[in-house]
């Protein structure tokens with residue numbers, strides 16, 4: 039019998055390659071057919087191993103989740119970027135490898151990210167999600183998030199709507 043353990047921890051510089059691979063697999067899976075191909079390819083190639091190593095060196099707050107020692111997901115977090123929101127913290131990105139989605143790891147990573155923001159005295163959390171990302175919207179609604187604002191973003195010539203979910 040195997041016992042599989044999931045562990046969340048702060049990213050280290052040597053994790054850059056693994057995070058970059060999670061980013062590529064998860065973004066292709068989540069956004070192919072939604073974000074135009076060329077824009078998606080550009081966003082993925084920009085986030086190569088050097089980009090992630092640099093982000094970790096600059097102390098960007100990144101947590102990774104490991105399954106039996108392998109990094110299968112990451113979350114980035116910090117101060118909320120919209121000054122009119124009362125929520126002080128923001129989860130910028132949360133992504134798992136497609137084959138590890140739907141087994142509770144997202145809930146663990148999300149809870150640990152919220153805890154990390156609370157530890158740093160940020161009151162309230164906001165997350166932006168593309169409004170057509172049905173799976174993530176369902177996840178945030180299930181986690182008790184409240185839709186508080188709408189926005190939009192251009193990806194080449196395509197405009198996509200996005201929604202902000204918040205937790206007080």
Ligand SMILES: CC(C)(COP(=O)(O)OP(=O)(O)OC[C@H]1O[C@@H](n2cnc3c(N)ncnc32)[C@H](O)[C@@H]1OP(=O)(O)O)[C@@H](O)C(=O)NCCC(=O)NCCS
Nearest residue numbers: 132133134139140141142143144145167173174176177180
């Ligand atoms: C979004 C994401 C992080 C969620 O993680 P996950 O591991 O798939 O979700 P979990 O298995 O931890 O689900 C946690 C809970 O949410 C529920 N849930 C998950 N997706 C749901 C959905 N679409 N609708 C309703 N409930 C959902 C689960 O049933 C579970 O409920 P429970 O705690 O009552 O059992 C993950 O699927 C992912 O990486 N998706 C692709 C990238 C992405 O879109 N990221 C968000 C960008 S803003």
